[in-house]
Structure formats: C-alpha cells, structure tokens
Amino acid sequence: MELEELYRDIILDHNRTPRNKRQLDDADIANHQKNPVCGDEINIQIVLDGDQIDVAFFFGQGCSISQASASILTDVLKGKTLDQARAIAAGFHELMNGSEPNNIDDLGDLVALQGVAHYPVRIKCAVLACDTLDEGVIDWLNKHQI
C-alpha cells in the first residue's frame, strides 16, 4: 500500500489547516479522551441548538490521523442531531472494520480515512475523535435523562 492511499490529500489538508480548532469556556457538551499507548489527545466541544448540533470544536495533540479525523468530524457534525452524531460515530467504526455503513452519506469527508482500515495499528488514532464524541453525547443524554 502506498502512503498516498492512507494519507489522502483531504487528510493532509485538515492536518495542516485544522478546521474548528479552538477551546470554548461554555460548551454544552465537552469531552476529553487520551490514547495512553500513543499519547494522542482529543477534546470535543459541542454547542447545541435544541437537539441539534449548532457548532462543534476540537483541540488536542497527536498524529495527523487523529487530528485530521477530529477536524473533519467537527465539520461533519454541524446541523446533525445527537442521534445522528452517535450513528456517525458507529458508522465510522464500521468503516474502520472494513465494511460500508448504511449511513455512509452522513459520514461526509470522514470517508477519506477509509485507508486507515488497512493499518490496524493506526485505527485507534482514527477512531479517537468519534469515541470522544460518542462518550460525551452519552454523558449528556444520561445527565438530561433522555
């Protein structure tokens, strides 16, 4: 496998110029996860408009796969409901397992990370942002008893 198949231009672009990378003081949903094995760190912050995601932000550090996936994810999340957000996280895991999820259209540019499925040791880098999002949403849903 060639490097270009793993690191698509869109991934390199998001890594060089991350979107939605900032830290809020008053996000509705805020969650942090760290991969202790490689040190990748992601914080996901979400501002809600009712049940819909108004905007999503991230900050953290790590390899280009982990940071680009967070950058792409925050773009994809805009305007989605929390249920859709959780489905996107689940669909992304399916993609990393090498299968095509039903909601692939909702995944948007996250599909560019498909090549990571061929690098088992790097999958944990790619799923970190989605896992951080999902845990944050579950916590919020539990807290609001929804």
Added chain:
Amino acid sequence: MANLQRNTPTFDSAKIRNDFPILKRIINGKPLVYLDNAATSQKPQAVIDTLTTYYETTNANIHRGIYKISEEATAAYEEVRSIVANFIGAKEPENIIFTRNTTESINLIAYAWGRENIETGDEILLTEMEHHSNIVPWQILAEERQATIKYIPINEDGELDLSDLNTLINKKTRLVSFVHMSNVLGTINSTEEIIERAHQAGAIVVLDAAQSVPHMPINVTNLDCDFLAFSSHKMLGPTGIGVLYGKTATLQEMSPFLGGGEMIDEVHLQASTYKKAPWRYEAGTPNIADTIAFGTAIQYLENLGMDNVRAHEKELTTYALDSLTKIGARVFGPTNIEERGGVLSFWYQDIHPHDLATALDTDGIAVRAGHHCAQPLMNVLKVPATTRASLYIYTTKQDIDMLITSLMKAGKFFNNGT
C-alpha cells in the same frame, strides 16, 4: 578453555547478516531494514537451531529426572548460568537468577529484597530517564511500605545532573536504581560516582542493564552494583528469559519471590524450607529451552567480541548522528559518542512520530514511535513522543542511508504536498 580456542574476532556486518534469516524478508516490496533493536533484537540461525535441537533431542524436565535426557537438559540449563556469569564478570554461577525478563528481575528485587528492607520513611532513588519497568515496581513497594521515591534530574543534553547527589543520597536512602543505558536517549550513565556514594550511605544499587549488556562489555565485579538486570531477547536470544545478577551475600539473605516446586528443600504441612540462592528464586519449571538457546546467543556475541560490538556501534552511531543532523532532525541525548549507545531518538520536521513511522514502514523500515515506556522522560524533553532508530551488530551504513532517504521522502510528502 573455550575462550582460548575461539578464532580471532573479526567484525563483518555483511557476513553477520547471513546468520539472520529474518533479514532476508521483503516488506512492501523492499528489503526489511530493522532499526528497532532497543525493543528486541533479531535471532541468528544458531539460536533458532538450538531451540529446535533441544526439543528434538533433549526435552525433559530438569533437576529431577533420573534418566539420560533429563540429566542432559539439566546440565545444558545450568551451563548457561556459568556462561552468563562469565559474560558479565560475576564471581560465581550462583550469582545468576533466571527470570522472564528485565521487568521481572526488577520486580523480584522489589518483592524479595524490598519488602524486608524498606520501611516507613525510607527513600528510594531513581532517575528521570527510567523505563516504566524501573519506576512502577518501586511505586508499588513505596506505597506498601510508605516510603518516598526521589529522582535524579536530567539536563538538556540528556545526561544525569549529579550536582545534588549528596543530598539526594542521604541516610534515609535504602536503594538506588538506575538505567545503565537509556532506551530513549542512548545515554550511557557513568556509574562510579552514584554507586560509591550510595554504598557510603549504606544503600544498595540496582542497575537496569537491559540496553547496555547487549551492546558493550560489562563487568559486574568492577561495577560493584548489588543487582543488575537484563533480558535475553535484546541480545540475540529468545523472548521469555531474563537475568538478575545479585551479590552472593544479598542473594543468600533474601526471602523467596514466588513459592512452589523447584525452590524448596523440604515441604511440611505448616512450613517449608527453601533451597539456597539462586534456585530459591526460580519456582516452578523454568523456561528451559529458551535459557539453553540464550546460552548460544551469548556464545555468538562472545565470538564477535563485545569490544568489537561496541566499536561497530560507535562507528555506526556517529554516522547516523551525522546523517540525521545533516537533514535537520533534532536528535535527543548526548552528542559525545563515548557517552552514548546506538539508540537514536529524534524529531523531524514537526511530523508526528506515528506518521513518520508509518511512512518509513511503507519503505520496509522498522522503527519505534511513541513514548518508549518512558512517559516521565517525554515530559522532561517536552515532546509527546519521539521516533527511535536503534542499531545492532547486523546494522549497516546502507541501512542508515535508507532511513535518511525515506525520512526525506516523508518530509516532502507531509510538508510540501504530494
């Protein structure tokens, strides 16, 4: 004497490479360039053959069978104790305990020596460049005994800062444990000052020699450390076998580590008596086959000559340091070749080590990326991770050249677009 019969040592990496079947592997259409020797070394055919031959001809449990092959297996196993003792300059084979690896060796000290000798308020002294295996066992012990752990700091050059040594080692200090050669920086720590000061204060000294014993001549009697730990798998031998050297008096005084068969004299319903050292610390059927193959690995290194191994690695490390610096990589650790081994941790063009390692892998180059089981050290260096290339006897200048070419390709890919 076997030593007198051996041929004059010669060092020819190209010839050595023929002894390592794995180096013929093709990865992604390219020859394997194996530069992760600080994690584990590759194995020569002789070691692989010893394993196979043992299972084909001699396999039996040791220290008990009254029959031919058990006697042979016992003799072969115990002979390795002598081979190891001789290799590291220990006075007696009985100074050598076989464990699973360096980690287990250090844990053995923490349990068998530490529980009897560390009391509330005592101090354990480590350094900021330790592997997790030389931190966590002491944290567990310190928590149990309410002891304190202190650390010798490191300076910007990746060397130990011994300016406060006289305060750090004081009358409360019971044990000083430090790495002989850093698995991240390659720093070879000078041992004399620390060991002398520790002994003056009545503390014992443990040397984590996992990275030094495979790469340079070691003499424990001259070093005067109380314990020294290392692993077979980093020095051409199989995984699953490690060594703990200990001074005779200390080993005879300690309580057992694990209890069970092989380590007892007499077992009664309420109490048992134990064998003398080192067998007291080897409960259960040991890793017989791998120990015997470890003996072959040491003999392979002895035939090369450890002075020659060190000389080869100094030459290659100099070449690698120059090459990496020329392309603008920031190499951590000492620049003086006398003070470092062939472990090169670096940071290149702000490309994250995991991305760099993946890029190198597509060219068949195996390096390590991450915190190298030394998170406290990463905090000191102020980097989340490093990329690490580590050398050994079969590494050639050509390997280094391929690393450099691949790094430059990766730099172009990640930072200039494709």
